[in-house]
Amino acid sequence: xxxxxxxxxxxxxxxxxxxxxxxxxxxxxxxxxxxxxxxxxxxxxxxxxxxxxxxxxxxxxxxxxxxxxxxxxxxxxxxxxxxxxxxxxxxxxxxxxxxxxxxxxxxxxxxxxxxxxxxxxxxxxxxxxxx
Numbered sequence: 831x832x833x834x835x836x837x838x839x840x841x842x843x844x845x846x847x848x849x850x851x852x853x854x855x856x857x858x859x860x861x862x863x864x865x866x867x868x869x870x871x872x873x874x875x876x877x878x879x880x881x882x883x884x885x886x887x888x889x890x891x892x893x894x895x896x897x898x899x900x901x902x903x904x905x906x907x908x909x910x911x912x913x914x915x916x917x918x919x920x921x922x923x924x925x926x927x928x929x930x931x932x933x934x935x936x937x938x939x940x941x942x943x944x945x946x947x948x949x950x951x952x953x954x955x956x957x958x959x960x961x
Contacts, residue, residue, distance in 0.1 A: 849895045851906040855914040858905035863931035868960040870902040870953075871918060871927040875909045878923040880943030891946040894953075901957045928956035936960050 852858045855871070862869045874881035888894055898904050907914055909923050915933050920941075928937040936959040940952060 847890070847892075847895065849889050849898050849904050851904050853906060855905055855907060855912060855918070858903050859931045859933070862903040865903065867901065867903050868936055868956060869927075869929050869931065870898060870904045870956075871914065871925075871929065872904065872906045873909050873912070873914075873918075873920045873923060873925040873927070874906060875923045881924045883943045884924055888944065888946045888949055894946050894950060897950065897953055901953070926952075928952075928959075930960070 851872075852861065858869050858871075861867075872884070874884075889898075909920060909925075912919075918927050918929070918933060920939075922941050924941070924943060926940040927935065928940075929935050937952070937956045944952070
């Protein structure tokens with residue numbers, strides 16, 4: 831039995847190395863309301879170099895992804911097709927909105943790729959503004 835529990839914990843640990851992204855604004859808003867957390871909205875597109883850098887470097891940083899998973903409901907939306915309200919749409923990628931479940935912004939929108947250290951400070955500002 832101990833071996834099974836250890837194996838299960840190891841498996842869970844290996845899978846917990848990324849952000850738990852949702853792909854629907856509507857679903858994310860429901861979860862954010864239920865969990866009383868702010869939403870991090872990441873608007874991106876597949877041919878965006880800065881978006882890929884954020885996905886492959888910043889969002890995989892062992893300091894960034896646990897912070898996002900603990901403090902935010904994260905939603906990743908395609909710039910060309912998503913269910914976000916019109917005032918949260920964007921013409922540039924990557925775009926990051928920090929909002930309450932009702933779409934009210936808690937911090938100004940951030941545009942462009944960022945370093946992990948810079949991005950962590952922004953995340954902390956958003957969490958402080960939410961409280």
